[in-house]
Amino acid sequence: MFPSVTKATSKTLTEAMESSNSTYKLYYFNVHGRGEIFRILWAYGGAKWEELPIDWPAEKKLTPFQCVPVVYETTPDGTVLQICETEVIERYLAKKFNLLGKNEWEQLQIEQIQSSTEGTQYAYHLQVVKGDFEKRAENFRKFYDEHLTRFIEVHENHLKNNGSNGFYVGESLSLADIKATIFIDRMTFLRPKDVQEVVFSAEKTPNLWKVRENVHAHPNIAEWKNSQRHKELSVNTHKTLNF
Numbered sequence: 001m002f003p004s005v006t007k008a009t010s011k012t013l014t015e016a017m018e019s020s021n022s023t024y025k026l027y028y029f030n031v032h033g034r035g036e037i038f039r040i041l042w043a044y045g046g047a048k049w050e051e052l053p054i055d056w057p058a059e060k061k062l063t064p065f066q067c068v069p070v071v072y073e074t075t076p077d078g079t080v081l082q083i084c085e086t087e088v089i090e091r092y093l094a095k096k097f098n099l100l101g102k103n104e105w106e107q108l109q110i111e112q113i114q115s116s117t118e119g120t121q122y123a124y125h126l127q128v129v130k131g132d133f134e135k136r137a138e139n140f141r142k143f144y145d146e147h148l149t150r151f152i153e154v155h156e157n158h159l160k161n162n163g164s165n166g167f168y169v170g171e172s173l174s175l176a177d178i179k180a181t182i183f184i185d186r187m188t189f190l191r192p193k194d195v196q197e198v199v200f201s202a203e204k205t206p207n208l209w210k211v212r213e214n215v216h217a218h219p220n221i222a223e224w225k226n227s228q229r230h231k232e233l234s235v236n237t238h239k240t241l242n243f
């Protein structure tokens with residue numbers, strides 16, 4: 001069942017934000033999906049997390065927004081916070097793990113990239129992943145023309161403007177880099193079988209590729225991606241989405 005949640009105030013949130021020893025519970029399906037980025041952020045931050053059992057749709061109405069993911073954070077003093085909505089959770093965790101920039105301007109730039117990537121990724125989800133199975137290759141081509149070309153042009157430019165150092169903002173890893181890397185990897189991982197085209201590579205998208213390399217080079221992230229649980233999630237994601 002769900003953890004009992006503390007009636008929180010702004011002070012509770014500030015204290016949780018400052019707690020580096022919190023533990024987390026993820027209520028989500030047994031796939032990468034929207035949970036993937038939290039798992040990577042927790043791995044990056046060296047945090048402990050576990051997955052709650054899920055009985056869907058029976059429990060749907062018991063969640064605050066009638067959808068998943070829902071994250072529970074337990075601080076060392078026993079406070080339990082409930083946090084919902086994917087991008088809000090991403091920003092919250094990124095802030096905790098110092099992945100949301102060194103100042104408000106950097107934060108704004110990181111959030112722009114987060115939002116742009118989320119929009120493109122969601123279009124892929126609707127058009128290709130959830131689109132007509134028989135027309136996946138055709139839908140991929142449409143997605144490529146309608147969304148991907150722009151994504152690549154715009155993001156390569158942003159990265160060039162930051163000095164082509166493999167980071168979207170400044171000189172260190174941020175939520176923007178992790179978000180884009182997940183999208184790049186997903187385009188390979190969830191590519192229709194009859195689409196051969198390589199979209200992202202060191203030759204075709206050098207700046208995005210560098211970002212991906214920087215994210216993959218982080219030892220905690222690399223360890224998570226090599227873990228047994230990550231493999232299980234990959235298998236189950238392919239099975240669930242018919243790839």
Ligand SMILES: N[C@@H](CCC(=O)N[C@@H](CS)C(=O)NCC(=O)O)C(=O)O
Nearest residue numbers: 033034060066067068069085086087
């Ligand atoms: N606005 C929500 C959307 C979440 C969402 O679409 N969740 C899907 C799973 S990825 C869901 O709950 N599907 C089950 C359902 O709607 O019954 C967010 O950003 O977290």
